[in-house]
Structures are given as C-alpha cells and as structure tokens.
Amino acid sequence: EKVAVVKEEVRSAAYKANVVKAERDALRLSLSVQETTQKKQVEQLQTLIEVAKAGNQDYSISNEESIKQTLNVSEQLNEQAHAEMQEMRAKIARLEANASSEIQNLEQKVKVVEAVLVGEVPAKRMRRRVKTKMKAAGV
Numbered sequence: 001e002k003v004a005v006v007k008e009e010v011r012s013a014a015y016k017a018n019v020v021k022a023e024r025d026a027l028r029l030s031l032s033v034q035e036t037t038q039k040k041q042v043e044q045l046q047t048l049i050e051v052a053k054a055g056n057q058d059y060s061i062s063n064e065e066s067i068k069q070t071l072n073v074s075e076q077l078n079e080q081a082h083a084e085m086q087e088m089r090a091k092i093a094r095l096e097a098n099a100s101s102e103i104q105n106l107e108q109k110v111k112v113v114e115a116v117l118v119g120e121v122p123a124k125r126m127r128r129r130v131k132t133k134m135k136a137a138g139v
Helices: 002-055 061-118 124-137
Strands: none
Touching (some): 002 061
C-alpha cells in the first residue's frame, strides 16, 4: 500500500515536471515572438528615417529627433523584455531543479519501501538500517 502511494507521488512529480517543461517551452516561444516583433519595429523605424531623409527635401531635424526618440523607446522596451526573459529563464531553471529533486527523493522512497516489502533485508541489523534510511527519506 505504501509503495502504491509513493509510486503515485512519483507519477505526480513527473507530471509536474512535464507541466514545467511545457510552461518553459511556451515562455520561450512567447519571448521569441516578442524579440522578433521588436526587431521588426526597429527596422521599420530605421527605414522611415532613411526614406524621409532621401525623399523629402524639407526634412526637418525635429522630425528626425522624434523618430530617434521613438526608436530609443523601442530599444528600451526591447531591453526590458530581455530582462524579463532572463527572469523567466531563472524561474524555469528553479522550477526544473525543484521538480527534479522532488522526483529523485520520491524515487529513493520507492526503492527503500520496495526493499523492505520484498524482504531483501533479512537480518534484524539490516532492517534497522533500512528503517533509519526510511526515516531519513521521510517515509
């Protein structure tokens, strides 16, 4: 009965790990789309500056300045998105590490419980060692 409970905990932890991986992949895709969109916006603004310079004799310096300010704002947003991406990557790494350690702990519990139930520990001394290990593993 304990083995079934522990195995269910292991399955649950594996499911959580898969959910974390799916969230990570979704975040990566979202960040990739954001970066691509922002790069295209920067390219469009740079093209606007070049077209305005080449095609307009009365091109004013103030117009160029306003476009450059817009470009700077876009670059700042890009930097902010990059910082958010770094935070998300750190969060993903923490989630993966937690899920991995939880799975390892549960697998250790399963091994200890199975060893006791199968009777691989015939001597009293060994049984005491296993009980100690079980207590240490939190079983």
